[in-house]
Every structure is written in structure tokens, then in C-alpha cells.
Amino acid sequence: MKSIFTAIGLFCFVVLTQAQLGVGAKAPKNAKILFDGTQAMLDQNWTYWNGPRLAASLPIKWNIQKDPVDKGTVVNSNDPAGAGGKYGAADIVTKEEFKDFRLHVEFFIAEPGGNSGVYLQNRYEIQVLDGDSTSHGMGAVINESKSPYVHYNGVGKWNAYDIVFRAARFTDGKKVESPMVSMYFNGKKAHTNQMISQVWGGPNSGQDGGNEGGKGITDRPGGIKLQAEGHNVMYRNIWLVPLDLKKADTDF
Secondary structure, three states, rough: OHHHHHHHHHHHHHHHHHOOOOOOOOOOOOEEEOOOOOOHHHHHEEEOOOOOOOOOOOOOOOEEEEOOOOOOEEEEEEOOOHHOOOOOOOEEEEEEOOOOOEEEEEEEEOOOOEEEEEOOOEEEEEEEOOOOOOOOOOOEOOOOOOOOOOHHOOOOEEEEEEEEOOEEEEOOOEEEEEEEEEEEEOOOEEEEEEEEEOOOOOOOOOOOOOOOEEEEEOOOOEOOOEOOOOOOEEEEEEEEEEEEOOOOHHHO
């Protein structure tokens, strides 16, 4: 009987994670819609990250504007407070915090060199950076993996990250399992069970960035963060399904 329930659970996980991938993926019924293109949802679900370099004040100054390609509206990350690439000055983060999850996010880079970033638990950056195919570049689990640049649709086109993330595990306050992520980039496998060793970028980058040089990860959930770098990088169709991954496996 136990094996039957295990199989059912595995089946449900596979259906959940493989139901939709890539640009235009629709959220499953049990998803939390984090951003649908409207000001109301931006204000409802997001706030500025209160990091050491915060220079912006509410309400959020990221502009809602027409989708440059399709119908509807999107949000532009080019907050005035982040001009010149001053990361951490005007990043936005979800008010709700998460542990394990399946995340979908779509982004559009308007000009060459456009820079932003998608942060898991406001800690671990999946890079959004046109023109960079290094381990600090487009689609990389920053400083942890190679860039899957070959899957990038390019400037002036929508791109999508589909991610399953498993948080670090702790026993008696000590980290015993590292965080792990798998990702599809525009519907193509980019990372499989990529381990994450630390938070990169220092205290201005995200939660725990200032703890032991980023190695002092704490046992608390975190929000989804989007980075303001003073570039016209837009976002739409962001949704998340909370998960509870018992095993150290994020492949989907």
C-alpha cells in the first residue's frame, strides 16, 4: 500500500512540474499568482527589499507599461533608485516567504547588456544578463554553474525560467543539506540538481549575504526577489507552487 501512495505522490509531482513550461506557461490551479501585469497585484504581493543599500520608498516605482510584444501589461525593473547598476537600492521582493517551490517567471530585455536577476529565497540569484555567457551570466545559478546561454531567445523577445527549488536543511541549527535547484530555460533543460554553496554578492545582494561572507545561510524561508539594475528589463506571468520536497531531488 505504501508503494502505491508513493507512486501517486510521484505522479502528482510530475504532473505539477511538467504541466507547463516556457513562455506563456499557464499556472496550475493550486499556484500562487505573484504578478499578473497589474499595479494592484504588484502592490498586493511585493515590496522593496529592506536591505542595507535600500534607497527607494513605497509605493513601488517600477512602472507598469504595455507589453512590448503581446497584449497586456508588464512591469519594468528600471527603478530610478537603481540607476547605474546600484543593486540592492530598489530590488523588489514578495511579501510572502517560501521554502521549497516550483517557480515560473518571464522576462524581456529591451536593449543589449540589459541586467537584472531572479533571486530564490532572496538569497540565490538566477542571473538575467544579456551578453554574458560565463558562470556570472545569463541563466547561470550565479557563480555556481555554467550559463545555458544557448537557450536564450535574445534581446527584444520574451524568455522564461521554470524552476524547482529545494531549500537548505538544518538539524539543531546546523546546515546538513545544501540548497538545490533544477531549471528549464525557455522550455529546455538548463540545470539538474545544481547544488548551491552560498549566497553571492555580499550584504547588498540578498538575505544572508553578509553572514560569514555568504556562507552563513540561516534556517528561514525567503521571498522571490527581482533585481533593479537601472536597465529596461521587464517581467510578467510570475507564479509559484509551494512544495515540500522530502528527498534531495529537484529534477523535473
